[in-house]
Amino acid sequence: MNPDLNKLQPYPFEKLKALLGQVTPSADYSAIPLSIGEPKHPSPQFVLDSITNNLGKVAIYPSTKGLPEFRKSMTNWATQRFNLKPGTLCSEDNILPVNGTREAIFSFTQAVIDREASNQALVLSPNPFYQIYEGASYLAGAELELLPTLESSQFIPDYDSVADSTWDRCQILFMCSPGNPTGAVTPAETLKKLIKLADKHDFIIASDECYSEIYC
Numbered sequence: 255m256n257p258d259l260n261k262l263q264p265y266p267f268e269k270l271k272a273l274l275g276q277v278t279p280s281a282d283y284s285a286i287p288l289s290i291g292e293p294k295h296p297s298p299q300f301v302l303d304s305i306t307n308n309l310g311k312v313a314i315y316p317s318t319k320g321l322p323e324f325r326k327s328m329t330n331w332a333t334q335r336f337n338l339k340p341g342t343l344c345s346e347d348n349i350l351p352v353n354g355t356r357e358a359i360f361s362f363t364q365a366v367i368d369r370e371a372s373n374q375a376l377v378l379s380p381n382p383f384y385q386i387y388e389g390a391s392y393l394a395g396a397e398l399e400l401l402p403t404l405e406s407s408q409f410i411p412d413y414d415s416v417a418d419s420t421w422d423r424c425q426i427l428f429m430c431s432p433g434n435p436t437g438a439v440t441p442a443e444t445l446k447k448l449i450k451l452a453d454k455h456d457f458i459i460a461s462d463e464c465y466s467e468i469y470c
């Protein structure tokens with residue numbers, strides 16, 4: 255067996271279930287489940303209609319890259335949403351649809367980490383964090399260093415306190431903006447600083463923006 259499997263922790267929802275198992279809820283209140291984040295609203299009708307009307311198309315093996323028209327519409331969406339210069343994203347080279355970002359984050363980390371680098375491979379991650387950052391890093395043979403997201407730094411890691419020797423070993427910096435669970439949005443100035451650091455120390459910024467559409 256892969257010995258790195260021993261480094262993995264149980265999923266937080268299992269830990270939560272075990273903790274809640276010992277609690278008898280008050281009969282005076284009804285529970286608001288704040289666990290796995292399952293949708294609590296009905297699916298939009300146009301989505302259901304589109305799936306129903308196209309069920310016949312599931313009789314083939316889908317390609318990993320997905321349909322060209324789907325990749326194109328993802329490219330158009332990201333270009334419009336993030337106000338990118340037209341042509342910044344290429345639907346052939348820069349876009350890959352996935353069934354869930356957990357799988358994408360895991361596979362991306364396996365592809366990027368060089369476990370034989372002269373310096374022990376290091377991944378930097380905010381803490382608290384989405385758990386797959388940890389499992390993906392360990393199974394790719396990297397060490398993980400956690401950067402606390404404290405109130406004193408507006409719930410964003412204090413990147414200025416990271417030593418140059420740490421940036422030198424860093425191969426992936428995970429970011430999450432708006433952050434889970436704090437909702438903190440990383441300021442543009444900080445992003446610019448991180449991009450400069452990534453160029454200088456040759457690491458990749460993995461920007462997990464799965465909450466980019468939650469804003470007010």
Ligand SMILES: Cc1ncc(COP(=O)(O)O)c(C=O)c1O
Pocket residue numbers: 291353354355356357384430434462464
């Ligand atoms: C920060 C973060 N990234 C990624 C994911 C994965 O999302 P999904 O696999 O549903 O796309 C989640 C889900 O909770 C998350 O909170």
